[in-house]
Amino acid sequence: MIYVVIGFLWLSICLYVILGGADFGAGIVELFTKKRARNKTKEIMYESIAPVWEANHMWLIIAIVILFVGFPEIYTTLSTYLHIPLVLMLVGIIARGTAFTFRHYDAVKDDWQHVYTQIFYFSSLLTPFFLGLIAAATVSHSINPDATGFLDLYIFSWLNWFGVAVGLFTISVCAYLASVFALRETTDRLELGLMIKKSKQTMVFVVITGLLVFITAYVSDIPLFMWVFSKPLGIMATVFATICLLLILRAMNRQKLLPVRALAGFQVIMILVAATYQHNPNIILFANGQHLSLLEHVAAPKTISALGWALMLGSLFILPFLFYLMASFSKQRK
């Protein structure tokens, strides 16, 4: 049953990164779009996302609940030593969710729209940055429970160049996902051309920030290169991710768009697999060489079995309903 629970944890993290990420990305892309094209971009990206966005963010809650019920030690370690970036990420989540709703549901459309929009942009940027930073901190041996000073315990547990690089990489991935996902929402050649241009730009950023992640990892003595390339699965995942990238480029050049969403989603999953497989099931690596493992630091068996059943039953209700929702609104504009 523990594997069912870990499976659901993985599923919800992946889906949050892909669906929630694309959602954040929409804000990021809009922020970096020139004023002239902003309204067009906004229209393409939002008409289809509006009914679904709230559901996209539920995956984070599912992941957190799985962590605190099934892996309490991991959850409390994260929330103790990464308190500050978690709070900053939370602020991002609160600001973004409310600003999006307010901008959408304010009955009067006036100057306030500008305020909501600015908050929305910056929180779209802030949240994935800290999400990446937090993920980086779990594996960069920077959490040090033996430290004594405030700075060493609660600041340098997450503040390092590698974390910043992963944060920037996460931002790029979100923007990339949003642009690729929006390709299918375009209604004419002009819109399609605009979004293809954006997808290519964001793709370049993903590659650049990805290199940055490897460079900072090398400088900070994090064996990222070894994790990714020392085992066949890591190499395979990297190869698959690259193939997806090429396929998406090809699809865009020919303007045949059928599987781009699935490809981009798969690509992101492959990146996650490549980055985490080597130290799996160890999910937190401490500075003192110890680690927390998904297989060892687990709640009582009865809890895990109850949690596994709850998740399986829950997904019976959620998944069909969710797919129906996504399918119903994905072609709304056509």
Added chain:
Amino acid sequence: MDDFLAARSQMAMSLGFHIIFSCVGMVMPFLMAFAHWKYLKTNNEVYKGLTKAWSKGVAILFATGAVSGTMLSFELGLLWPQFMKHAGPIFGMPFSLEGTAFFIEAIAIGFFLYGWDRFNKWFHWFCGFLVGLSGLASGILVVAANAWMNSPAGFNYVDGQYVNIDPIKAMFNEAWFPQALHMTVAAFCATGFAVAGVHAYLIIRKKNVEFHTKAFRIAAGFALIGAFGAPLSGDVAAKSVAKRQPIKLAAMEAHFETEKGASFVIGGIPDEKKEEIKYALKIPKVLSFLVANDFNAEVKGLKDFPKDEWPPIAVVHYAFQIMIFFGVVMIIIGTVYLYALFFKKEWLTKNWLLKTFLYATPFGYIALEAGWTVTEVGRQPWIIYGIMRTVDAVTPMPGIQYSFYFFTAIFISLSLIIVFLLKRQIQMVPRLYDPTDAQFNPKNKKL
């Protein structure tokens, strides 16, 4: 401000804020679904407009409830890591089920808000109803988790270790039913009165009278369920508290001496040092009757418990008095309204009746927040009653007061924006929602 107090304050504020929105999320979809059902039955366009207007309120308040709920799921660990480390696997079951309910709510709300004229009309209606149903389920499940903190079950505590963990037993602890019942009823009461009050105000101002009268009648009906259900469910809850947490009951009543035929204390100023209450109105033997159905039953007083296990008496006592006071006022208003509904139809349009409802707008929420203060402060100094003290659960990270100030600022600004947004929704009723109004043109703005 020390870190422990800051952590408690931040938690209290986050919960106090979240409760308002989660209660709206539990009840307002039912108001909306009721109006929608009326529309489908009568084809009266006013009900359709009302459904849409309320659904916008639900969307705004649900989104706020969703983000504040997300925040709480992190805050439990950010502020109380020692608690979550041990309690998470025991009382986490309702949270994992709540995840499902919450997810369904989010999906259903997507269908409902964007589903006009796109789906079978009864499927569309059902989605609106489902928002309420899953909201209600979420609320009950979260309360079950809270109930576990009051009435720990589903494990054995041996030499500081939590063994024989059974999350199902933990979920169905002794307190879950009384607490969930009282909370559900209170949510109906608070939301019903709040919505009815807003519409009463607009009728008094002679704005879109037909529209707001229909809204007022529906909301007042829901308020009635709450007003009359609250004392009944409260009685169940009080009897359960008396049995499980006699010290909490004693604090609620500022009842210091153990006695037979204990009197029900109204008002007064409790003095913890002198262990007495001054200037209180005491009704003999009623407390004994209320907790045990026997006028001569013995009720334990605070002096029977070690002083380091006392909750802050004054806070709990005053909060309880506030809850009872507003509860009684709402019962009186409810009775008058019910009488008018059956015997004096002409009262229903009278300004005095509407004004009464206008003044009562916040009463339900005041009672609700006071009730939660009784539950939470009354459990202190324990975070898990009798097992773990709150002070032992707090995060080791210093500087929590800055986090508290920061979140206070966020919550205040969010509250202001929400009030502002709801006001603008209401201002736009003639143009967007009321088809009988001359200015009505929903195409003015995209939905």
